[in-house]
Amino acid sequence: MTARKQRGIPLSSLNPKFLHTNSTSHTWPFGAIAELVDNAYDPDVRAKQFWIDWTRIKGLDCLSFMDNGAGMNRAKLHKMLSFGFSDKKSVREHVPVGIYGNGFKSGSMRLGTDAIVFTKTRNSMSIGLLSQSYLQAIKAQQIMVPMVTFRRDEQNQVEDAASFAAILAYSLFSTEKELFSELRAVSAVGPTGTRIIIWNLRTTTSGETEFDFDTDKYDIQIRANATEKTRESWATIPESRYSLRAYCSILYLKPRMQINIRGQRVKTQLISKSLAHIANDNYRPSFLTKRIRITFGFNTKSREHHGIMMYHKNRLIKAYERVSCQRKTERKGVGVIGVIECNFLQPTHNKQDFDDTDKYRKTMHNLSIKLEEYWNEIRYKRKKEDPKCTVPIEDTVKVPDQVWVQCDSCLKWRRLPDGFDCSRLPEKWFCNMNHDPQFRSCMVEEELEDQEEEQKLSTLCDQLKCELEKLKKETDGRGREDIAVGEERRKLKNLRFKVGHLLVSFIPALNLQQVDFNSEVIDKLLDQVLEEVRLTQLKAA
Numbered sequence: 001m002t003a004r005k006q007r008g009i010p011l012s013s014l015n016p017k018f019l020h021t022n023s024t025s026h027t028w029p030f031g032a033i034a035e036l037v038d039n040a041y042d043p044d045v046r047a048k049q050f051w052i053d054w055t056r057i058k059g060l061d062c063l064s065f066m067d068n069g070a071g072m073n074r075a076k077l078h079k080m081l082s083f084g085f086s087d088k089k090s091v092r093e094h095v096p097v098g099i100y101g102n103g104f105k106s107g108s109m110r111l112g113t114d115a116i117v118f119t120k121t122r123n124s125m126s127i128g129l130l131s132q133s134y135l136q137a138i139k140a141q142q143i144m145v146p147m148v149t150f151r152r153d154e155q156n157q158v159e160d161a162a163s164f165a166a167i168l169a170y171s172l173f174s175t176e177k178e179l180f181s182e183l184r185a186v187s188a189v190g191p192t193g194t195r196i197i198i199w200n201l202r203t204t205t206s207g208e209t210e211f212d213f214d215t216d217k218y219d220i221q222i223r224a225n226a227t228e229k230t231r232e233s234w235a236t237i238p239e240s241r242y243s244l245r246a247y248c249s250i251l252y253l254k255p256r257m258q259i260n261i262r263g264q265r266v267k268t269q270l271i272s273k274s275l276a277h278i279a280n281d282n283y284r285p286s287f288l289t290k291r292i293r294i295t296f297g298f299n300t301k302s303r304e305h306h307g308i309m310m311y312h313k314n315r316l317i318k319a320y321e322r323v324s325c326q327r328k329t330e331r332k333g334v335g336v337i338g339v340i341e342c343n344f345l346q347p348t349h350n351k352q353d354f355d356d357t358d359k360y361r362k363t364m365h366n367l368s369i370k371l372e373e374y375w376n377e378i379r380y381k382r383k384k385e386d387p388k389c390t391v392p393i394e395d396t397v398k399v400p401d402q403v404w405v406q407c408d409s410c411l412k413w414r415r416l417p418d419g420f421d422c423s424r425l426p427e428k429w430f431c432n433m434n435h436d437p438q439f440r441s442c443m444v445e446e447e448l449e450d451q452e453e454e455q456k457l458s459t460l461c462d463q464l465k466c467e468l469e470k471l472k473k474e475t476d477g478r479g480r481e482d483i484a485v486g487e488e489r490r491k492l493k494n495l496r497f498k499v500g501h502l503l504v505s506f507i508p509a510l511n512l513q514q515v516d517f518n519s520e521v522i523d524k525l526l527d528q529v530l531e532e533v534r535l536t537q538l539k540a541a
């Protein structure tokens with residue numbers, strides 16, 4: 001292609017070699033995949049579902065990533081293919097993972113040399129090519145990103161002619177028909193969305209792809225290299241290091257998006273709720289005014305995999321990071337996992353570590369102290385309960401303290417009765433199957449964690465009290481003959497019913513079966529609870 005023929009193709013001032021250099025920040029390939037997952041998860045895109053697949057196109061191994069999120073118009077797609085543009089904002093409590101404007105580029109170019117993006121919004125469809133092979137073939141001195149945009153009536157813009165020609169010549173798709181069939185794949189999963197295909201995947205020194213697609217046909221695994229010949233010798237390595245399915249199941253502290261790998265849904269794990277002997281602790285770093293919650297517990301699957309699961313804005317940064325007491329020869333804290341969300345630390349560019357700052361070191365030091373305290377306490381308790389027992393706690397069989405299940409429709413987490421046998425769960429589970437009537441609908445908010453629960457409860461009590469008083473005044477102030485009174489009384493009764501329900505969730509021993517909701521019994525109870533809550537708060541302060 002001559003320079004004249006390339007006119008109209010968007011270009012940047014960076015040299016193509018930068019694409020490779022930039023990708024080397026991802027030493028671990030799953031870190032690169034996580035960048036693509038994050039982009040679909042972030043609040044500007046908010047995909048409900050995400051698909052990761054291995055496919056063969058024209059004899060070449062490819063990875064494909066598809067989401068049914070918001071998609072991109074031409075301007076956004078251009079930013080995606082360029083460097084350093086990121087203007088993501090939080091939407092309510094959904095905080096974006098993306099900050100640097102680099103994840104797509106570093107991630108995709110780590111996995112393979114070439115990538116093509118298909119994206120759809122309500123008004124447009126666009127295709128963009130980020131390809132090192134193409135740039136090499138045309139001996140480009142600057143990164144060029146061919147892009148075409150179609151209106152949804154499939155008419156492309158005239159200035160896209162050069163881009164279109166480049167895409168047909170250098171992508172895996174040599175006809176318009178083939179390109180449209182990829183765009184249709186996006187339509188199949190929703191009105192808007194994005195599909196990324198990466199090819200010329202990175203290979204090992206022996207020429208195989210770095211991923212193993214055969215060992216498990218529903219997973220994508222990192223190939224064991226020659227020195228780690230068998231998976232058995234990997235037993236000491238947590239599964240999430242080499243199985244994409246296992247990694248994706250813990251990638252977000254509170255998952256908001258369903259991930260599918262090779263056609264099978266990833267069962268996300270609420271790691272802090274899959275532990276045994278759970279204890280919550282708080283940590284207030286000297287440089288913060290707020291307390292940070294840490295959840296400790298024992299790994300119920302393998303005692304060898306322990307350490308801290310460190311999240312940042314809901315996204316896993318470091319997994320099984322051992323603290324100093326777990327690294328010593330006397331091996332304290334064997335089997336103990338800690339879960340913490342460190343929004344006060346700064347992740348490194350590849351989002352697999354934190355910047356090694358004073359804050360980071362202080363945090364790790366304190367986590368070690370806290371973890372050791374937890375470990376000692378659990379062992380002390382055990383000794384007290386059963387003084388003759390000689391089996392160390394880490395060697396006993398453990399079951400998770402709580403059983404949680406995720407609704408396949410609304411993706412909210414629901415708690416199952418203690419001791420519930422998970423093998424009895426159906427393949428798909430929905431809120432309307434819940435044992436607990438209080439959480440038997442997708443419309444009901446997720447059950448709160450204890451700590452949040454206490455805080456929210458007192459505000460909720462206050463609100464309800466105000467409402468009750470307002471309603472009572474309205475009812476009393478009217479004559480008996482007023483027709484509206486019947487309606488008001490019904491409202492009042494309903495409200496008391498709600499208050500009753502709330503109180504039971506707070507004080508399970510409360511029996512409201514005989515209560516007359518027309519009377520003021522509930523109002524008085526509410527007053528008492530409010531008083532209690534205040535006293536506890538005062539004490540805590």
Ligand SMILES: Nc1ncnc2c1ncn2[C@@H]1O[C@H](COP(=O)(O)OP(=O)(O)OP(=O)(O)O)[C@@H](O)[C@H]1O
Nearest residue numbers: 039045071080086098099100101102103104105194
């Ligand atoms: N799947 C997607 N759907 C819609 N828009 C996307 C998608 N992937 C990327 N984008 C857009 O492309 C931009 C660039 O993505 P990129 O991952 O390179 O940077 P970022 O997410 O903003 O920051 P970071 O480098 O921290 O990941 C995003 O800001 C977003 O606007």
Ligand SMILES: [Mg+2]
Nearest residue numbers: 039098103104
């Ligand atoms: Mg990103």
Ligand SMILES: [Zn+2]
Nearest residue numbers: 407410431442
């Ligand atoms: Zn639901």
